[in-house]
Structure formats: structure tokens, C-alpha cells
Amino acid sequence: MRILVAPDSFKGSLEAVDFCRISQQVIAQQLPNAEVICRPMADGGEGTVAAIIEGAGGRYHQCTVKGPLGCPVDAVWGQLNNGVAVIEMAAAAGITLVEKTSLNPLKASTWGVGELIVDALDKGCRQFIIGLGGSATNDGGAGALQALGCRLLDADNKVLIRGGEALSQLVTIDLKGLDQRLSDCEFTIACDVANPLLGGDGATAVFGPQKGADAHDLIILEQALTQFSSLLSQYGKDVVNTPGAGAAGGMAAGMLALLPAKLQPGFDIIREHLHLDDVFKQGLDLVITGEGAFDSQSFAGKLPIALANLAKQHQVPVVVVTGCRGDGYREGREYGVTTVLPLCNKPMSLDQAMSNSEVLLQEVIEELCQILKIATLKAC
Template structure:
């Protein structure tokens, strides 16, 4: 029996590859032919999963964090393909809660990471943009790439949330041709517009440290910036699906870098050729750290199940935690799901890599034994 294991990371515990290998160790003894395929949905862990799947190399670089302080960042490179996570350079966890302020934070360091990849031969990019600490509409990133934003007096402005309202003109005269020629595919799983009550500032600003006054100031800045972009580039993209993602970074990408915004799971399954592996499998094992109502809405388990359904391949999902609202997963292509915890233990204990791997292996073995019994009954 051929089993395809395409399981997401167990955040803070096991990478996608480690989780997949744990499952493999549990079911190989049953005589199964097992293929482990690292996978993610565009969120945290996507760079590592894609790097493992595509045999890419990791690149380390020192960039500015959201407040301009030096921080190490990492991305992956495979020939001309750069695989990046914005959060590595401009993510919320990089600054303490007491210092978070989207009026002051910037995606400049993320732009530095892109420039580093360009300098090392990247011309095509897959980028995850979840988890930002910023609300600068990508102006920080764009500034690092050579774009220039100036006020009414012609003075250059740093790319921060508080400066959006001051931007009067935009220039790309200093942007290298290598950047203009590059292709950007953005993993984006939200559909927020740039501004308004469902926009970047109102929906995500508070979790980034913005109080009510800051939210209103940021929203006004995003609205003003969109008007300047419209006049400068002749594009009305502020209402595009995902324009408000990552504090307006989605808007910055589509407006200035001709990027495509797509669901992360779709991008990654296409890149790793998951469809070809699904066609040759008798059973698929997927999963993630926590299985809940979100798992059926563009997360790894539902993405894998969607492809499996095309070819009639059954799917089992494993998770560290299964919430009471996970039942809907059965209606979205997952035949059965199981928690890997079989005895009471603390969260800290359950997340120890060795313990998590052991639990995964044990439950995977029993789930596959049950599946094989069902096949025999037929």
C-alpha cells in the first residue's frame, strides 16, 4: 500500500519534514511504501517546508527589524527562485509587546531581504506575508528596493505608517532593472481591502499596538496613499482582494511590483507537485498542530483533501489538538481525524519534539491499521 504523508509543521515543536518522518516511522513497519512530502499553507514554516521539498539552500542575512534595529533573517534560494517569509524580517514577534506601534514600524528590513536575494540571483519569488508588525502599505519594503516617496516639499520620507498621510509623490527612477524584471507570487489568505472598516488598520491595527486614535490615523494614511498611487500609476487597486494584507503590504506588492496574490496552500501544492504524488497513493495522511474550523478554510489539511478528492484518494488527518468545532473537516474531504495525544500531559511536555514525534508515530500506526482493516473487509 502506498501512503503519501503531507503534513504541516506542529508549530513550536516539529517541522513539516520532522512530522512527516515521524508518521513514516510509525507506518513503515506495516509494510507500507511511504512518501513524505513537506508542505505548508503559506504561513509560518513555509520557507522550511518548501526548502525541504525543493532541496533549496538557506541564506542568512542581517536586516532591520520593524523598528530599524539589526536582526538576523533567513530565506531559501533554489536557482532563480527565492522563498521568503515577511515575518522573518518584519514580523510581530520581533519586537516586544510594549514597543509595538504601527505608526512607527516599517517593512524596510523585508525589502533588504528581497534585495539580498536579488543580489544572489533570485528573479522569481514566493513570499508569505502573514504576521506583520507593520501598517506602512509596503512603503518601507519599496524604499529598500529603490522607490522614493516624498512629501509636498520634495523631502524624502521613511516608509512608516505615520508617513503615509504625508506622501505626495512617488519615483521609481532609482529602482534597479533586476527588481522591475522580477516576478512575485504572494501567499495571501485574507481578502481585506486596503482601508475602511474592513481594511488593514481597523482589522489588524489593534493587535499590532494601535489604539483607537492610531487606527484612525493609519486608515486616513492608507486612504491618502491610495489616492497618490492612483494618480501616479493610474491604478485603482485598493479594493483588490488582499490589498489590506500585512498592513497594506499586499497593496504595495500588486501596485508597484506587479505581484500576484493567491492562497498559500495553492501556491505551495503546485510548487511541490503534490497532485502527481496524490495520483499514485492509496492513502494520504495530512494534518497540523491544531485542527479546528479554520482547518477547512484554506489550511493545509483542506488543501490536501481538495486535491485528493479529485482522484478519489482517502485522507486521514492527525493533529496535536482537535477542537470541538473540527467536525466540519469531515465535510471537506477528510475521512477521519485523530488527536495524537493518548494520555494526559502538559502542553509543554506534548510539544517536546521527541514526545510529539513518538505520539505521531503511534497514532499514525493505529490509524493506518484501522484503514487496512477496512480495506480487508471490502
């Protein structure tokens, strides 16, 4: 029996590499004749760098940068053996870097992401994979552009302070100081949402509340991004209606408008670098994947569904392990998901579930192995 274990991270509780480690250990104990292929996955957010570097080979670099609210953070980015830089914005502007009580998308900035790009430029990188996801920001990528030398000026020709709110005062985008090395670069932006920059389905309306924005903040941030987009169209490309431009607080929009960048589904990037097609062609009996919550929202490009679609093409059953099995989870069967197994085996709080995620996962995989033993006996 060949089993592919390819989960996303469970944000804040269980890394994809730990999911793989625990699953492999349990399966080795329960099904000693099974071959387990581990591929930690990611969708552009946390874990993207590790997934690509561990799966394709490369090395890590560490750089101290400004976090979402300006405090220094030690961020890691990766470099593939062919020189391509792999950066996840969550490492420098991620929501997990800010205490819940301190989340403030009005002031949060992507400046640190720009600093990571500069560090990669200094190390000779000219091709980039930028994973969008898990951000605490709503600044349209303005902070990253500022760190790269772009000057954002108000009516008095003064440089804007960082953060999404300040963009409402934007009058001029000065590109003269933009790092000249960027003209020789190519940016592939890993993006798994189709949200535009503005409107009811845009960056602010959809993602702002989870970053701490209240009703009044949402109005301010939408006005600020509207102003920013009007200037982007003057100095770069008009991307306001581009599907995916609203990803990561609109960071996709800023990069697409002013940098040599293109959007690509995060799963497609991971699939290519981890040679997933080859793994399936060699034959599989089961795929085990997972994410923190699995519900109707998972069908909008989330990793387990993308993986299930691939498995469906090869007629391989898929088990999704999840921390929360929400409304609409059964619809996953239409996409190739065979069953969805929740981690929680009894009533417990979210904090209890997150703090005991490794033990809960071990128990779920043990039970799954028992089911597989029964299936194997019946097949014989």
C-alpha cells in the first residue's frame, strides 16, 4: 500500500511537517508494510517556504525585518538550488505575528516583505515566488513597495506613513527610487483567491474583519485602497478588476501594477516543484491531507480540494483530516474527497483542541489505520 501524506498547516496549532511526521510514525507502527510518501504542503501562506524548499531542495536564509506593526521579527525565506527565491509574506507581515488584541489593519504594513525581497536581491536572486496568505495587512502592498524604494507622497509632497489608512492621502507615486534591479526580475505570486481589490468581494470587505477591522475601519480602508488603485492605474497597470488582486490585503494589486509580476495558483506552484504528478503516476492507494477548517469555503481554491481534484483524475481516494468539519463539508465528495475526519473526538474548547492537536491527530490516524486493516482483510 502506497500512501501520500500531503497536508496544509493547521494555523496556530500544527505545522504541515509535524502532521507528516506524526502520520508517518503511526502508519509505520500500524501498517508496517505500507509505503508512506510525505509532502508537506501550503497554499501560499505559512509553510510555503518550507514546503517548496523541503520538497524541491534548497537552503534557508534568515533576515531581521520590520513586522506588521513595525517591531523587528526574524523572518526566514528560501532559495532553491536554481537560485529562485521563495518568500512567504506571512513571515514578515503575518497575522500570527500580532496578538489578537493588537491587530490593526489601519496601521499594519507589508514593509518587511519588501525587506525580504531586498535581501534576496542582495544575494543575487532575480526570480521570485511570493506566497500570499495569512497577512495582518490591508495596505495593497504599499509597504513592500516603499521598502523597495517607491515613494508614496501626499499633497504636500511628504512621504506617507506606513499602513492602509494613510493611502487615502496618496497623491503621487514616485518610482524614481525603485530598486533598479527589479527590472531584471520575474515575480510569480502564489494566489488561491479570485477576490478583486475593491467592492463587496474585495480585500477589505472579505478579509478586513478577520484582521481586526470594525465597521468604521472597513469604510476607511476601502476608501484608502480606492485612492491607491486610482494612482496605481496612473503610474503602472490598472488592476482594480483583476481576479486575485485583493489577495493578502490587496498586496497582489500593488505587485501586479508596479512590478514584473504574474499570478499563479499556489497549488500549481507546489505541484510543479514537488513533482506531485510523478508521485501519482507511480501509483497510490490513498491520499491523506488536511487543514485547520474544512467547510464550504474550502471549495474556493483551498489546498485539500485542489489535491483531491488531482487524486480524482487518478482514481485515488482522499481522506481529509481537519480541526473543524463545518457546514457543507459533504460537498467535498463532488471534488474527489472520500471522507472528512475531525480531530476532536469529544466536546472541547478551541484552545483545548489547538493545544492537543498532535495527540488528537495521532488518535485519528490510528483509527484510520484500523479501518484500512479491515479493508485490506476484506480485499484478501
